[in-house]
Amino acid sequence: MSQTLAEKFYYLMKLGREFEIRCKEEYLKGNISGFLHLAIGEEAVHVGAVVGFGKGDLFCPYREHVLALARGMDPRLIMAELFGKATGVSKGKGGSMHLYEPKLDFFGGNAIVAAHLPHAVGAAYARKLMGEKAGVLCIFGDGATNNGTFFEALNMASLWEVPVLFLCENNQYAIGTHISKSSYLKDLYLKAKDYMPAVQIDGMDVFEVYKAVVEAKQYIETYGKPYFIEALTYRYEGHSMADKGDYRSPREIEMYKKRDPIDLLLQKSFKEGWLTEEQVKLIDQKVEAIVEEAVAFALASAEPSEEELYTDVYCGVCSDVIP
Amino acid sequence: MLYREALNLALDHAMEHDPRVVILGEDVGFYGGNYKVTEGLYVKYGPKRVIDTPIAENSIVGTAIGMAMMGLRPVAEIMTANFAMLAMDQIVNQMAKLRYMSGGKVFLPMVVRMPQGVAKQLAAQHSQSLEHMFASVPGLYVFCASDSISAYHGLLYAIRLDDPVIFLEHVLLYSMDFPFQKVENFDPFKARVLKEGKDITVVSYLKMVHDVLKACEWLEKEGISCEVIDLVSLRPIDFETIYHSVKKTKRLVVVYEAPKTCGFGAEISARVSEELFYFLDAPPLRIAGEEVPIPYNRKLELMAIPTPEKIYQQILSWGKRHGL
Numbered sequence: 001m002s003q004t005l006a007e008k009f010y011y012l013m014k015l016g017r018e019f020e021i022r023c024k025e026e027y028l029k030g031n032i033s034g035f036l037h038l039a040i041g042e043e044a045v046h047v048g049a050v051v052g053f054g055k056g057d058l059f060c061p062y063r064e065h066v067l068a069l070a071r072g073m074d075p076r077l078i079m080a081e082l083f084g085k086a087t088g089v090s091k092g093k094g095g096s097m098h099l100y101e102p103k104l105d106f107f108g109g110n111a112i113v114a115a116h117l118p119h120a121v122g123a124a125y126a127r128k129l130m131g132e133k134a135g136v137l138c139i140f141g142d143g144a145t146n147n148g149t150f151f152e153a154l155n156m157a158s159l160w161e162v163p164v165l166f167l168c169e170n171n172q173y174a175i176g177t178h179i180s181k182s183s184y185l186k187d188l189y190l191k192a193k194d195y196m197p198a199v200q201i202d203g204m205d206v207f208e209v210y211k212a213v214v215e216a217k218q219y220i221e222t223y224g225k226p227y228f229i230e231a232l233t234y235r236y237e238g239h240s241m242a243d244k245g246d247y248r249s250p251r252e253i254e255m256y257k258k259r260d261p262i263d264l265l266l267q268k269s270f271k272e273g274w275l276t277e278e279q280v281k282l283i284d285q286k287v288e289a290i291v292e293e294a295v296a297f298a299l300a301s302a303e304p305s306e307e308e309l310y311t312d313v314y315c316g317v318c319s320d321v322i323p
Numbered sequence: 324m325l326y327r328e329a330l331n332l333a334l335d336h337a338m339e340h341d342p343r344v345v346i347l348g349e350d351v352g353f354y355g356g357n358y359k360v361t362e363g364l365y366v367k368y369g370p371k372r373v374i375d376t377p378i379a380e381n382s383i384v385g386t387a388i389g390m391a392m393m394g395l396r397p398v399a400e401i402m403t404a405n406f407a408m409l410a411m412d413q414i415v416n417q418m419a420k421l422r423y424m425s426g427g428k429v430f431l432p433m434v435v436r437m438p439q440g441v442a443k444q445l446a447a448q449h450s451q452s453l454e455h456m457f458a459s460v461p462g463l464y465v466f467c468a469s470d471s472i473s474a475y476h477g478l479l480y481a482i483r484l485d486d487p488v489i490f491l492e493h494v495l496l497y498s499m500d501f502p503f504q505k506v507e508n509f510d511p512f513k514a515r516v517l518k519e520g521k522d523i524t525v526v527s528y529l530k531m532v533h534d535v536l537k538a539c540e541w542l543e544k545e546g547i548s549c550e551v552i553d554l555v556s557l558r559p560i561d562f563e564t565i566y567h568s569v570k571k572t573k574r575l576v577v578v579y580e581a582p583k584t585c586g587f588g589a590e591i592s593a594r595v596s597e598e599l600f601y602f603l604d605a606p607p608l609r610i611a612g613e614e615v616p617i618p619y620n621r622k623l624e625l626m627a628i629p630t631p632e633k634i635y636q637q638i639l640s641w642g643k644r645h646g647l
Contacts, residue, residue, distance in 0.1 A: 057393070091426030100425035107392055107429070112416050118382035119417070122389020122397075129345070129371055129395065149412075152382035159377070312427035313461055318483040319396070319432065321341045 006265070006274035007283070008051060009206045013043040013262050015287045016066035019075060022291050023065065023082060023096075027241050031299070032082045035111075036096050037063040041236040044261035045169045046070055048209025049139065049231075053165065053217050055105070056134045057127070059120040061141055062097035062111045063235075071106050073099065079294035085301035092304045093312065114144040117153035117166070124162035128224060135163035135220040137213075143174030145188045154226070158195040163220035165213065166192065166228045169203060175239040176247045192228035203231030204261045207268065233261075324503035326496040329471035330360045330436075333478040334398065338368050341396060344482060347374040348383055348400030357402055358438060358497045380406050384413035384435055388421070391433040396482060404439035404453045404491065411456075418487045419462030431487045434478070440530055440580050441628050442494040447616035450624075452581035454528075455590075457489045458558040465558040466511050467491040469532040471501040473555050476509035491557070493530040514561040516568065520550035522647060523638065524568040526591055527578040528554040531629060535578050538634035547642060557587065562594055569595055573604040574645070576638055580628050583611035605645030610637050 050070035081088030097111040110116040120138035192198040216227040234256040238245030269275035352375040355362040365373040387397040421429045468474035481488035539549040577588035588609030
């Protein structure tokens, strides 16, 4: 691992963490509404995966702020979207769960569990048909692996030989139901191993996530076939801001916080000499300024105009390729 | 030209001119389609563009959405509308919403084709008419075709559109032979006046249109002149054409195969009542399916849906009650 990578990881994970802590505050102030799902505690998976995957289409679940930030989405446009403003990345019509930017190959933000898995398979099929090599990254939670669409998507991806990296972030809870009550198989990668190479990794260690994703990307693009990673992780907050998360003992949460992904990254980076205290301080200042600017931008932005209610339902355009 | 041949011609034409057009669905490729709509296309365009899928309706539509997001123009076939109930998440929560939720950034140039309706003794899980379920969802276009002209042009228009379209066919129409000619500037958003008349406006679509036309022939002999309107689009509905006709006839009948409750008759007669209440000489009449699952027994099956005889009799007795 290089110094540059450690610096990049720290910057993105810290940005994700601080951005979401601020989201929580703005939610409590009433500036953000609706369902707000925070990824605090899961940053190593999100940052390690997006950085490791590099170029390629990205399909995400509703817990996607950090994924969007890691992909390079403008924090101001994300915050404005959360505030429901016209300047938001989805014009204030999507909110927290629906961030889209095709220019960044970022295709949501989907709020129906497992529904975006077939989208990723279709996207990979299309890329392959058009002669492009780039694979597709599809991220979803442990809850999705109990849904029929999950198995449909795995089957089709393997059958059609399309380059999708299925990345399951296993935080052990489907809202308030522990995995022991929802899944017969406890090791979720076993659900995929008969379809494709499937591994289980430590999702709290960004270096491990990065390494596994780089390898997986190489595999899917070399062989044009799918691959599965289960990353073991934990969310500190409730499922969304509407959920206190009190079905878990404080002891359990504290135990996971002892292996906080940002702390782990710093410990390792200091030990290896990849980062200095001074660098960290500078990054922290930069992150603070970015988050502050994002909130200021969102606050200053206008509400969508009334006409926007009716736009974007249809585009109404016809292609003229077919005579 | 047979209805299914017209659909096939539209698909062939689209695939020939636009390499982005792909077909996917159960049995659509090697087998040629369960209603033979895709016959010959597998051989002509190959398995990469005519894709046989597992029986996984939700992911047939789901993968088509992913393909459309990347710029392909997929035409997904769901074997029957009954099976589309397994794909309602992808149709309602995904296909209809992605454009809006993304603030217009996501385009879904795709079509989901499916036949519906009562064929012959296929029982309750293969006989439903479910158009109202799709047509109640903003973000979808819902087209339907009652003959080979609207089948060919309607489907071609749907494939050209950069928006998602549900394209409804009727099981019994596939083997029916209709006069065919290519039409300039076919507009699916414009309802077709199939027959002009002065006493009653009868609105229908899909296979029921033909039952209506037959009943109207008999009604003419009773001295009742019917104007027959065929809806080519069920979302949006061309109310202008309906209003224009009802202003002239002052009487509205809506005929459809689905159960009466919450169906198209309710929507159309409510709109006409709202807009043209003081023009009307009679309360609108709905002739529709019974409030039952479709039974297997042929006698019971025919009792469950409108037939030309029932349409004729119901219009006649309703007309008599209201001064015709």
